[in-house]
Amino acid sequence: MARWLVFLLACTAALQLLFAAVAFRHSGPTPQRAVLGMGIGLFLFWIIFGGLLMRMLRRPACRVLQRIPLPWNVTFVLFATALACVEELVTVSMTHTAPLYGVTMAQAHITASSNYWDVILTNSVVLLVPMFCVWAAILARYRVSPTAVFLLWGCTGTLMEMIAGGPRHILEIGMWVFVYGLMIYLPAYSIPDGRTVRPASWWLYPLFVTIPLAGIIPGGILAAIFRHLLHPHIFPPA
Numbered sequence: 001m002a003r004w005l006v007f008l009l010a011c012t013a014a015l016q017l018l019f020a021a022v023a024f025r026h027s028g029p030t031p032q033r034a035v036l037g038m039g040i041g042l043f044l045f046w047i048i049f050g051g052l053l054m055r056m057l058r059r060p061a062c063r064v065l066q067r068i069p070l071p072w073n074v075t076f077v078l079f080a081t082a083l084a085c086v087e088e089l090v091t092v093s094m095t096h097t098a099p100l101y102g103v104t105m106a107q108a109h110i111t112a113s114s115n116y117w118d119v120i121l122t123n124s125v126v127l128l129v130p131m132f133c134v135w136a137a138i139l140a141r142y143r144v145s146p147t148a149v150f151l152l153w154g155c156t157g158t159l160m161e162m163i164a165g166g167p168r169h170i171l172e173i174g175m176w177v178f179v180y181g182l183m184i185y186l187p188a189y190s191i192p193d194g195r196t197v198r199p200a201s202w203w204l205y206p207l208f209v210t211i212p213l214a215g216i217i218p219g220g221i222l223a224a225i226f227r228h229l230l231h232p233h234i235f236p237p238a
Contacts, residue, residue, distance in 0.1 A: 012174030017043050034101035034108035038094035046090045047178045058189050065190040073136040079187040080132040084125045092116045109235050118232035126223045130215030142200040149188040154181035155209045
């Protein structure tokens with residue numbers, strides 16, 4: 001069932017990429033065209049290239065991670081955080097392509113800032129780390145397949161985008177599930193067997209989507225502290 005859902009979401013994401021490419025081709029040199037180009041770059045580098053690379057390397061990565069002399073839940077959180085940082089490296093790089101479209105980064109961007117450290121420490125990854133800790137706690141108690149973790153965390157990410165940018169982002173669920181899900185798929189795949197856990201009942205899945213949102217509270221506190229210390233340059237709302 002989970003694999004069929006991944007397939008359907010992949011089809012949805014592919015259609016979204018196709019529509020974005022058509023809109024990009026027929027639009028003029030405007031900020032909207034630049035944002036479309038950045039989004040297409042995110043698709044290509046993170047979802048397609050990154051996703052295929054993770055799929056091919058998942059077994060070697062699993063062996064390497066399981067040799068790390070740390071508790072599996074610590075490794076899980078650190079690896080998910082690292083992948084979230086890589087994803088933001090892609091998005092910040094895409095924001096820096098704005099001049100190629102004839103606009104400034106203030107006019108067209110897909111990150112809150114052009115500074116990578118401002119983005120991860122005051123706006124994005126800092127909020128996700130406590131949520132990864134929640135997932136580590138869930139996986140310490142329940143058996144959830146890596147594919148299901150991918151889908152559930154992707155749905156949580158879609159919810160966050162809807163909260164931040166409005167309900168219209170539900171139409172982009174295919175893209176957001178892959179953007180967020182790829183942060184956590186390999187860490188979930190690399191959890192060692194032999195843990196004493198119980199199978200997760202289907203009725204728990206909606207809770208697994210919403211409970212990690214509680215991590216926004218400590219993450220928001222950390223983000224506020226970093227904003228006070230770093231004085232980040234944040235783009236004005238589009």
